[in-house]
Amino acid sequence: MSESSKQVKWVEEPELGFWEATFVPAIIQGLKTTLNHVISHKAVTEEYPEVKPDLPLHYRGVHRLNRDEKDRVKCVACMLCATACPARCITIEAAPAPKDWPDRDKFPKSFVLDELRCIYCGMCEEACPVDAIELTHIYDLTGENRDDLMYDREKLLGVYDETKDNPRDPVRTKRGKLGAAADFQGLPTLGPATDVAGNDRSARTGTSGVIAGSGAPAKENRS
Amino acid sequence: MTEILVTLLTVLVVVGAIPGVCNYLILLERKMAAWMQDRVGPNRVGPWGLLQPLADGIKLLLKEEVIPGHVDRALYIMAPMISVFTTMLALAVVPFGPVEDAPWWLRFIIAPNIDIGLVFIFAITSLAVYGIILGGWASNSKYSALGALRASAQVVSYEIPLGMSVLGIALMSGTLNLEQIQSQQAAAGLLGWNIWIQPLACLIFFTSSLAEANRLPFDLAECEQELVGGWHTEYSALKWALFFLGEYTHVITISFLTSILFFGGWHFPGIATAESTYMFAWLVKLMVLMTKVFMCIILIMLLRWTIPRFRFDQLMELAWKIMIPLSLFNVVLVMICRHFELSNVWLLTGSVTMFCVWGIVSTNMRRSELQAKSPGYRMAAAAPVAATSAASGGHH
């Protein structure tokens, strides 16, 4: 007997008796339940404009574009968010970075996010290699016309300025100051991206940029 | 002259009151739904949301009226009108108060002394399905068409038990005139209410009228899961509102009919009897009738939020395999009782016996059906190993 067939539990369709066939007891029972709710009514509704919702920390609201420590846009215009986006709401135009940004090849000349098309799935945040795009807790998004909700680069940076000090919206940067693409040197040790043999000497040394193996315990992080 | 004025006034009262009443019934229904589901319900417009119907009405009036390009315009516009018109027309012969005790300026029935009252009602209310069919067909959309098809099949099926169940009442009373049916009950007192004499007919009547009115659990025609909005998918704004006005008017009609046919209309022992002659007796009687109607409406609403929607084959099974035979036997029973002039007790016991017999019969029917449908089912349950290996062997 295979493992899966062991897990199969056979249930019989319950036999219908006389009372079931007449529907009457079931209907009365149902009415009893609903009536009970009417009589001992206790609403669980949150009355929104007066009572603000208590959102979970992973709530996905309006996007923001983070700034790096020099107040430049962190985005490197790799367009991975636009690629990952299932709603195709992100349009990026890239350009060579200004000459006085020596650490960068590429930056977003324009970055437009259609908040109306967006489905707030957070895939852009997942895809971003430099932690530039993040979803905030802002949910009450309104505009007077469609163009108001086409968020461009400056508007998205504005959302960052607005939310960065909010304890609910910490900059969730996991990597270095600029992220992997721009700042390879400062990478902390990460988990393995591929399977690593347990006896591989190199996999056991935890150094910057090295992906520590799962087969053997990583040595202490360099710090 | 007075006659005409009184008629006009009555018509005005009815036609004026119905939309307002419907609006507030919708509010009530929404509130009821909210209470049952531990919510608050409409509470933004006015105190306790009491102005919500007004806001809704204004919204529906002012809303952009979308007529899709692919519809048959004439029929598309006509359909909601038919829907409202027919249901309102049916109310013409329904006595909505004590007709005999009416004050001189109001009559409580638009068209008094119609001897074919019941036939008229059924003739007109079954026309209401034309609104749905035409609306669905003229929308030129598959969802609408499917909804309309379902609605027509359903109405055609439930028309039969509906008529049959009332036939028993007509046989007993010897009249089709609603006022007379009511006054006969009033004269016979509490135990003379038809519910005691023909409970089965009452059950069939009430169930089939829910189906006639496309109310839950029989609103297959606007089944959202499969059909978006059903026959009114392509409708918006006022035309959409008219459909709903029609539906609610239908609910009101049903409630009136149920109260009058089976629950003695304005009669209530001790307060409002045929002998009550005190001042404003008509008002008390009116209130009694209205209370009964209101209770009936409340029951319909409770049922809506309690019972899940039927599957279409179950719906048809209920009509053709259960309600039609039962209502036929019920008519036969009434005829026998009338012919041999048996007492009403026999009718009551006959009704209950039939109900029980049918329950037992259908229980056994279902059991054998189940066995016929899946002969391997029980075997599989008995020997799961063999069944899985056979299944995996057949898999390629």
Added chain:
Amino acid sequence: MATVIVNNTPVEIGADERLNCIQAAAKIGVEIPAYCWHPALSVVASCRMCLVEVGDKKPDGTVQMQPKLVPGCQTPAKDGTVIISDSPKVQEARKATLEYLLLNHPLDCPTCDQAGECFLQDFSYRYGRGYSRLQEPKNEKPDKDHIGDQITLFTDRCIMCTRCVRFTREISGTSELQVVSRGSHEEIDIFPGHPCDNKLAGNVVDICPVGALCSKDFLYKQRVWWLKTATSVCPNCSTGCSVHVDQNEDHVYRLQPRPNPLAQGHFMCDDGRFGWKYTHSEQRLGSPGLRASGQIVSKDWDSVLQSVRGALKKAAESGANRIGAMISPWMTVEEAWLLCSYLTGLSPKVTLAMGPVRIVGEDDHYPKDVKGRAVEPVTFTIRAEKCPNRAGVELVLKHFVKEVIPAEELLRLAASGQFKAVWLVGGDPDGWISELQAEAFSTTDTVIVQDFLPSPVIRHATHLLASGTFVEREGVFVNHRGLAQLIQKAVRSPDDARPDHRILWDLAERRGLFNGDALRKEISEAVPSLALLANSSLAENGVILR
């Protein structure tokens, strides 16, 4: 017949085939990764990525393996050669090589244009170790955007395969690129003041296996995984290079050469590579039109085509030889066929002329020597005849008329008032008719112009048919040596313009949508010299008609 054994599978090699181990293995679909080796360039065996185990199968059946791994690109596959590319030894070697190649690579894939079609990514994913053991800081080398007008160099991404250096030495002969410095400080660079601006320079971007050499034109425009590719043929000269047209959302972003031994080989020139820009020109004719009270007024296609049919019918009824047509050498064989058969169907005697064939200078052969003179053997030729399909159109015209007259003759006849109606097909983005020439049609009753860019003759046009460029059309181009190749539709025409094949299909009132296969079958049956058009290999490398 020689037999090579690749991973225990015997591979037959033809008697005159001279293959190395990589090519022999590729015959049965076994990939031996390589960076520095390129089929059109000399072998240097410097990247060490293609290391495989090689041995000999003796006549007595024993196999003797060489003790060391050898580069597959440099080892000829002979009868009895045994190649093993999947042993642990080979796999370890590949891991080591990749780790080494990546030592100084910045791993900036997110911002690198090559990402998605990068051999470093692909081979690292398939054969790499997945992590690096480097503890020292990486070398940072400056980007060099001065190395050419069309190309830019991200020096730190380079893995020193030297394909680009060999290309400029062996194919273009211009030798602008070289390797400077030594060891881990090696860099690609130019001789100071001599940028890599030859007409084949764009090819170094294609042959660069990593993201070091990038095209300035394409830089940061698109991520390559968004691009959809159609096979096509470069229309800019009669060499007819096979190309890939890469587009996204109806916008062409680049042309890349498609290796085709029958056509041009592996490369293409920059004239063709960047010669598609007019497709997205602001000037494009956006909708068909009719002349009404002196102005060309936009109309819907149905009424324009109806009017065209009426005017031509009237001209045909007014007498023999009152219709003239200029069949452009930029048309495909199918389009020329559709138009010619429609016109001859109206009036058996019509004048069909070959449109103007633009000749610029002389054929430009590569490689060049230091003085810029072409040297033998020729590796690449940019032809002087700047149109894609003169040969094909000529074959079609010869089927319909005894003598194909040149465009000038038609102009002369038109000026003499011979025609009641003329049909002029443009298609040359660099202009095909002058102001003066256009005056020849000033007195003609009906002038039907089918073109996608404005030209002087539109002043006299009565009917305007807004057509498509080569990326919007489907059909066959025949190059200078009679090679018929298929071009495929890559993008939709802008606004209300329609590709020529569709216009002419609708004009002829043929049923349904344009059906290229059926039409080519029809042509191949009617015209013996085009009989091979029905050949199924047309879509791949094309067929040689003569």
